[in-house]
Amino acid sequence: AQSVTQLDSQVPVFEEAPVELRCNYSSSVSVYLFWYVQYPNQGLQLLLKYLSGSTLVKGINGFEAEFNKSQTSFHLRKPSVHISDTAEYFCAVSYSGGSNYKLTFGKGTLLTVNP
Amino acid sequence: EPEVTQTPSHQVTQMGQEVILRCVPISNHLYFYWYRQILGQKVEFLVSFYNNEISEKSEIFDDQFSVERPDGSNFTLKIRSTKLEDSAMYFCASSKGQGATEAFFGQGTRLTVV
Numbered sequence: 001a002q003s004v005t006q007l008d009s010q011v012p013v014f015e016e017a018p019v020e021l022r023c024n025y026s027s028s029v030s031v032y033l034f035w036y037v038q039y040p041n042q043g044l045q046l047l048l049k050y051l052s053g054s055t056l057v058k059g060i061n062g063f064e065a066e067f068n069k070s071q072t073s074f075h076l077r078k079p080s081v082h083i084s085d086t087a088e089y090f091c092a093v094s095y096s097g098g099s100n101y102k103l104t105f106g107k108g109t110l111l112t113v114n115p
Numbered sequence: 116e117p118e119v120t121q122t123p124s125h126q127v128t129q130m131g132q133e134v135i136l137r138c139v140p141i142s143n144h145l146y147f148y149w150y151r152q153i154l155g156q157k158v159e160f161l162v163s164f165y166n167n168e169i170s171e172k173s174e175i176f177d178d179q180f181s182v183e184r185p186d187g188s189n190f191t192l193k194i195r196s197t198k199l200e201d202s203a204m205y206f207c208a209s210s211k212g213q214g215a216t217e218a219f220f221g222q223g224t225r226l227t228v229v
Contacts, residue, residue: 002179003204014158034217043172043206044220102148103218105158 002027004091006106014114015083021076021109023091033074034092034103035065044090050074061085086113117141119221120125121207127227136192136224139207147183147190148208150219151175158206164190166212197228 007022025031035047048059055067065076074091089109092103120139128134140147149161157196162172164182181193190209194201204225208218 036220043121043222044208046217046219049217092158102160102163103150103158104160105150107157 001034001114002093002095002104004093004104006091006109008109009107010110012114013045013081014110016080018079019081019111021089023074023106025072025074027093027095029095031093031095035076036090036092038040038088038090081113083113083115085111088109119207119209119219121221122225124222125225127164127229130228131135131196133193133195134137134197134226136205138190138207138221139188140190141219144211146210146213149192150206150208151203153203156165199228202228
């Protein structure tokens, strides 16, 4: 069975500081990995995804994530955050075998960017 | 840009009542999903739907729940005899294919059972 662990429930940072949101997964099969963002009172928006190939994935809004198979991690990074990045970030996994590739989500990390 | 649309954005219902949450997936998508997020908890998969039938469902999706695609555009989630613990944000999603295809999510319907 798959599971996703987001190690930090809340991450406060100052504007223009770098940030890393951690995500680890467990799965006995090959997986696809995703990061979604949820702004206040909005739905889930895809930030980036890893399907195959290069382990460094670049997404929207200057975010990137690195797939590390040996550490079963997919940490999200941004070198300099803005106030507008304040949101909840969800790591998700789907496995590459199976019928419909449902997403299994982590509990989310609330990123709060302070001035 | 095409998007998944959910209505209503917020629904309040009395315990024991039936509710129908509505979704209009992206028009050329073939796979449809419902997820829910209880306040403060993770987003959980409920059900997936393809070719007019349920293709996968979670243990949460019991006989209280049903899904339907009544016409070519809508995708609905019905909850019979709602309970307090059904209060959650319900997200509809759709995708063109399975696997590597990204799922597009709607804005969600916040269901409050009182």
